[in-house]
Amino acid sequence: MFKLDKLGPIRQSLEAIVGPENVRTDEAEILMYSYDAGMARARPEVVLRFTAADQVAPVIKILHAAAIPFVPRLAGTNLSGGTIALKGGAILNLSALKKIHRIDTENRVAVVEPGVVNLELQNALAPFGFFYAPDPASQKVSTIGGNIGENAGGPQCLKYGVTSDNVEKLEVVTPEGEVKTWSYRDPGPDLMSFMIGSEGTLGIVTRAWLKIIKKPEYLQTSAAAFSSLDNAMLAVTKIISSGIVPRALEAMDSVSLEAAGGNSKLSLPNGTEALLIIELDGNDRTRLKETAERIETICAQNSSTYFKTAGTEEERETLWAIRKGAYPAMARLAPNVLVEDGVVPRPKLPEALKETREILSSYKLTASLLFHAGDGNLHPNIIFDGRDMQEVKRVKKAGYEILKSCIRLGGTISGEHGIGVEKRVAMAWLYDPKTLYFFKSLKTAFDPEGLSNPDKILPISVDNRHQVPVAPADLSAGAKTILDELRLRAKSGTKTLVLGSGTKIKASAHKVRPLRLKNLNKLLDLDRENLTVKAEAGIKITELKRQLREQGFALAVPGLEGSLGGTIAAKTFPEIRSLLLGLDIAMADGTALVLGGKTVKNVAGYDAVKLFCGSLGAYGIILSATLKILAADSAGDPRLEPSGEKKALAFEPRDYHYRLKKVLDPENLLNPWIYGGTG
Ligand SMILES: Cc1cc2nc3c(=O)[nH]c(=O)nc-3n(C[C@H](O)[C@H](O)[C@H](O)COP(=O)(O)OP(=O)(O)OC[C@H]3O[C@@H](n4cnc5c(N)ncnc54)[C@H](O)[C@@H]3O)c2cc1C
Structure with a gap:
């Protein structure tokens, strides 16, 4: 922890930038910024309040020095x-930076x-x-x-889509x-x-x-009640797998309904255990009505006891x-309330809810279950009294058990609330030490001194008492062969040209040995209910689309010539980032990383999947990818026929690209010419 006397020599410089009234060390201010909406507490030494965005960079330079x-x-x-300022130091209060610079409806950007x-x-x-x-x-x-x-x-x-899908x-x-401007369309890795x-x-x-998105002309919002939570979850799975894409599909159990007065406000039947709120939007009223009717039928087939569509804005x-x-x-x-945030692949929702309820009951806790059902994202809201240390312990343990249950079901530990301090320990249940080390390397590349929000996201130490056996990477035979080969090459320092289907570069020009991926061409898993596909990287996009079409599904990627791995690595269709849920990667030393998976939301750890979009085979080799798909009868869905940039843009590596290369492939073994030199 830094001592306040460190502030002495720089106080004047900070005051010169943000103003003396905005460099705060008084007790009231320090206490106010010692907590947030989570459960952790720690005192910062100083709170800096910014009144202009251009004050941030010079202040960070001073703090860094x-x-x-x-x-x-x-x-x-x-x-x-x-x-929470775990290491003390400065809280940067940015809340006065509230300017909306521009709303550009023509280019659809704010x-x-x-x-x-x-x-x-x-x-x-x-307006x-x-x-x-x-x-x-x-x-x-x-x-x-x-x-x-x-x-x-x-x-x-x-x-x-989540925030990431809505930032340009x-x-x-x-x-x-330093001040940087990054777009997901930039050539090279998607920083x-x-x-x-x-x-x-x-x-x-x-x-x-x-x-920003043009408001659809019509909204159609319905509520469906069920006398069993399981039936409600089956209805959710059926709605999603039938190709309907609601704007929202939310679920509440009887405890949430009771607390929010839902039973009486909606006059729900006695014995209601679950309510779904299903919202559709679009510009075609007839189509919306038809879709709502299809949803009503699906709910009825799963024993709904009530179905009502709001007739007015008030309803x-x-x-x-x-x-x-x-x-x-x-x-x-x-x-107090603890809101958990586990996610499972959507078809696993009934199992996840059953296990969650059993855990809560075994710890004698009261909780309501509220969830973004369409995303498989569960929010048990556990109520407790933070002054009762025994109860706090039970709440924490139950929360951990719920997260482990999500991991066992192929899910993850956070869909939207992040890891922060509170779930650092759980990162070690989800990821193997190699992946945690990889995340740490990424942090080091960006922040070598560890000053920016230190000690968050990554566990300080792996706690074996809570260890859940993580299934070994479920890799195909072809992928294992690649890993074996890379291990051999790494030992002898042999450099590799990663050969996707469309690679034009000649190995002889760069004194590298080619490694062909075109035999990695299998569709590994088609999950019809979850609407996800996992395929090996060498499969051609056109072939993958053909196979999916045969099975009644569609991939919202244009009919590109290249392979799946090549399309991701060369970023020939940058929007593929919003479809990508997981990647299996072979690193230069022949170790495998399993990033992401079948959950449609996941904020556990750094979004390294995105970093491999545009990485051009120089950070690691993409072995397989898991993507969101659509039911082919989602007729009229504009995502079915996207237009895309079909040419990779020329890439000149710069600062952060080099830093990442240095930690991910320090010997420059993969596609070495991209980062200079052929060895
Ligand atoms: C009642 C309630 C309901 C909630 N519902 C939802 C929900 O439906 N969905 C959901 O996703 N979350 C939900 N949350 C969680 C929370 O609101 C979100 O995480 C929200 O995005 C945090 O925004 P904030 O402005 O409070 O950020 P803060 O809590 O101040 O910061 C969040 C994180 O961002 C970092 N940060 C802050 N500013 C910057 C910056 N300029 N640049 C980089 N990093 C920065 C911080 O260091 C911190 O790690 C809920 C929380 C509550 C209390």
């Missing part, structure tokens, strides 16, 4: 202790500062007939910067105080998407270019008030 750690902070509503509150942006967009898709339940207070820091989601992210470009102040969800540990966002608002009121209603029942 003085080796003072810093934590960017906005509304502090994160639920994982992400803004340019904003990080302190803009999510709902204020929605309100500013409404133009536009909206910004991410809509966390905290949107009345949480900010765009915080949403980016956590890769926040919300009900309508089911159709429109970011201005970032690096942990050393912009990699920043999103990094919880302030890789730098500070000072400006964001956000994708629609009542439904959402019940959903959005459930958390505050629970919070009124006890001094």
